Structures are given as structure tokens and as C-alpha cells.
Amino acid sequence: MTGVVKWFDADKGYGFISSADGKDI
Secondary structure: OOOEEEEEEOOOOEEEEEOOOOOEO
């Protein structure tokens, strides 16, 4: 899985990745 991390919630232990095509995965 590659892309730029849009945000990450350390308390919840997950975040969203903005992939190369711009979709959220």
C-alpha cells in the first residue's frame, strides 16, 4: 500500500491513506 498519509489517529490506531489515484483506501 503506497500513498500519502492524509491523517492518522494514534488513539484509534488507524488513519486514511490518499493513494496515487486520489481515492481514499
